[in-house]
Each structure stands twice: as structure tokens, then as C-alpha cells.
Amino acid sequence: MAQFTIKDLARELGISPSTVSRALRDHPDISKATKKRVTEAARKHNYQPNQLAQSLQKKRSNTIGVIVPEIRHDFFSTCISGIEEVAYENGYIIMVCQSDEKLEREVINTQALVANRVAGVLIAISSETTKYDHLQGLLDQNVPLVQFDRVVEELSTSKVVVDDYAAAYNAVSHLAESGYKHIGHMAGQEGIALNFRRYEGYRDALRDHGLPYKEKFHLHGGYREDDGRKGAARYLAMDEMPDAILAINDPVAVGLYAAFKDAGLRIPDDVALVGFSDNPVSALIDPALTTVRQPAFEMGRTAATLLMKQFRSEDDTFTPETVILETELQIRGSSRRGGK
Incomplete structure (x- = not known):
């Protein structure tokens, strides 16, 4: 039996395929009532989005890149757990890189993630990162970027920090x-x-x-x-x-x-x-x-949630946010x- 498609859902509900697509992505321009109708129909027909087709259309994968100074640090490993939970809930997987507190490795990591067509990047910068051309390069290539814990304040991205x-x-x-x-x-x-x-x-x-x-x-x-x-x-x-x-x-x-x-x-x-x-x-x-x-776990969850929010936004409507968590x-x- 052929898999149910977005066009099939649109035909059944009497709305356009683009409206179905935006409703499934929880776009803010779509009403709650329409979102409810679409999600109920998708559940009824066991609709599964074609991740490969989406990634080809976007020229990006369903993978999120995560760069941290070091994974063995309990704080960052807990942040990663929070990130992964949100990513999994939204149909994404994560690819984790560590900079080992070195700018050179951080630059190589960003290049590798772009080469793998990641959907977006979450980063806590290294202790050597006082120059950030590589991160501005991600933004120039329209790669969604969210910073957490250690951030470059001059970059126009969403950020999650503590007070x-x-x-x-x-x-x-x-x-x-x-x-x-x-x-x-x-x-x-x-x-x-x-x-x-x-x-x-x-x-x-x-x-x-x-x-x-x-x-x-x-x-x-x-x-x-x-x-x-x-x-x-x-x-x-x-x-x-x-x-x-x-x-x-x-x-x-x-x-x-x-x-x-x-x-x-x-x-x-x-x-x-x-x-x-x-x-x-x-x-x-x-x-x-x-x-x-x-x-830490909340910081990871919040950073990933901000990235998901950016995915759902149109380029001309996205406004970076800074979330400050209490200690x-x-x-x-x-x-x-x-x-x-």
C-alpha cells in the first residue's frame, strides 16, 4: 500500500499542501484549529514525513550539529542529554563534536558539520575562541545557529546562558x-x-x-x-x-x-x-x-527548543532570543x- 502523502492529507482536508506542511511544522501563522485537524488526520493515516525528501529539498539533513569544549565535563554531557531529548522529540538526531578547548578544532568541526549538511548547529565556544569568523560564516550560509553557556555576544544568534x-x-x-x-x-x-x-x-x-x-x-x-x-x-x-x-x-x-x-x-x-x-x-x-x-539539562533543552523555533520561522520573521537561566x-x- 502506498504511503499517505501531504497531498493526500490536503485533498482529504480541503486545504493546500503548503498549509498542511506548515501545520505539521507548528508554524505560528497556522491556527490551532487547523493544526489540530492536520495532526489528527496525519495520525489517522499513520503519515510519516519523508525525511530524505525534506533534506534534499532543503539541501540539509535531519541532523543537528553540537559542538562543546569537551564531552567528559559533566556539565556539557548533561547539556547534550537535554539537547538530544528535544531533537528526538522533533524527529532529529544529533552529531556531537568536541573542540578540546581549541579554536582550530572548533573551526574544523564547523566545516565538517556544514559538509554533512546539518540542519543547524548548537555550540558552546572553546576557551580560545576570541575570533569568530567561522561562526559568522555559518550565519552567512543561512545555517541556523544557537549558542549556549559560553557565547560570542557580538553574533546575532539566539543564546542560552545563566546569570x-x-x-x-x-x-x-x-x-x-x-x-x-x-x-x-x-x-x-x-x-x-x-x-x-x-x-x-x-x-x-x-x-x-x-x-x-x-x-x-x-x-x-x-x-x-x-x-x-x-x-x-x-x-x-x-x-x-x-x-x-x-x-x-x-x-x-x-x-x-x-x-x-x-x-x-x-x-x-x-x-x-x-x-x-x-x-x-x-x-x-x-x-x-x-x-x-x-x-545544565534545562540549558540543553532550551537551546534545542530555540533551534526548533528557528527551523519553523521564515527567514524574514526570525528574531534571535536570549534566555537567561537562574542558578x-x-x-x-x-x-x-x-x-x-
């Missing part, structure tokens, strides 16, 4: 209110928007609590545990050390934690630590790590004297 300023401000305020007087910040690499927003939150919280800002306590580095160990070595070499540190993420905080303990420092009595992202390991070390919980400070033993 990095408020998260850092609240974390430093907690340290100040816990009695710490000399608070440092182990930041990521310069040039990334979220690093600057967290720095601003850190600096303003110090000011508002009457605490000094010491430039030497504000260090830049990478995003991995080894970067935390390197940062700890720099702090330990100072004539005076901070008594508390806000780290750019949990892996860096864990690296600081391990190096300080190896050096004989007590956490949190000699130095308190706060991380960012709430990786599972943060609750397993002793004392457990205070950290900023980011809604929550998980207070644990690493920032409370006595570890209680």
Missing part, C-alpha cells in the same frame, strides 16, 4: 558573610563573556561587603583540574594568600582543593573554596565542595569554617 553576574555575586557574598576577608578568583581565560560577567559579580560583591580587591588574587587560567593545580602553585608562592577562592568551575576548584591539601592547608579553615556547575564529584570529596548549581548556590563544607 553569571548574580551567581558570582552571591557566591562571594556567602564567603564574605562567612567571615572571609581576602577573597580571590581563579578565573578562566580572558576574552570569554561569561568570565567577564563572573569577574564583575566577584568585584562588586567585594565592594558591597567592604572588602579589598587585590589584583594579584585574580588569576586567569583554563577550565581543567590541572589548571586548578597550577593556580594553587601560584597562590602558594605569594607572600600572602587569599583565605577564600571562587573558581571558574568545579574541575578547577577540585584542582585547587587537591593541591592545597597536598601542601598541608586545611579546607575551609585555612582557605575556603567555591566551584561552579555542581559536578557529581563536588559532593563526594570531604569536606564537600560548595558550588553554583547550573541547570542556585549549594553551600557545603568547603566554605564553612569547621566544615559544618
